[in-house]
Amino acid sequence: MNPFTSEESQKLPNHVAIIMDGNGRWAQSRGKPRLFGHRNGVENVRSVVNTARELGIPYITLYAFSQENQNRPVAEKSGLMKLLEEFLKLELRSMMKDGIRLRAIGDLEGLPPFARKAVEETIEQTKENKDWNLTLALNYGSRQEVVAAVKSMLQRNDIDPESMDWQNFSEHLQTRDLPDPDLVIRTSGEFRLSNFLLLQAAYAEIFVSPLHWPEFDRGAFIGSLKDYIHRERRFGKTREQIASLT
């Protein structure tokens, strides 16, 4: 059953970006290895993506692996990469059936070849899908994304510095095909962005859930959206200006 009235549904975010944090602590608090948490985290991805589709939220971006996560133990990293490959292989059929297009942001060259291949193949196979948009941030870092954009611009000689504004700068970011996130959710009670979409989230609403990612279920996701629809997004204007627009 849809928990939102049709008026509320109009106010739902177009793009939700999620920092899926707390898999390790969730597992450890149950006396299990961290990878058990990551495995349950993947299960939760399915549930949240299905809820987003059901509610009509067209863009979901998930922070799955940061560039800084490269500093984790080798066994944890390879476990995560195997889970990624397995997830993509298992989900391809339903992505095709449901019209989900997969994208990735981040430095894919820094992934192990088998994982990179699975990501690139799924992107290719789903590229004509138009109904829903799932983006995975893999070996992603916002600062590194900006530096890469500036580097590629400096290597060209057809860019007039005077014409540069945010609109055309943002065309050089990996998110060029995506609208800015309206809502950034972070699970596990941490109040930080950890190098995720720093520029794109300039005016995003932020919601921090105390729940660890594997336990951030449909009800918790809906709760974060209920919170979001009551926010007043002012984009630098006054309350009165915003009120006169509605």
Ligand code: IPE
């Ligand atoms: C999030 O959970 C998943 C990744 C960063 C890959 P963590 O692995 O960060 O779990 P905690 O924060 O250590 O509990």
Ligand code: IPE
């Ligand atoms: C952020 O979580 C990265 C992902 C969720 C993929 P981390 O667990 O790596 O963040 P910090 O280290 O607590 O800031």
Ligand code: MG
């Ligand atoms: Mg963490």
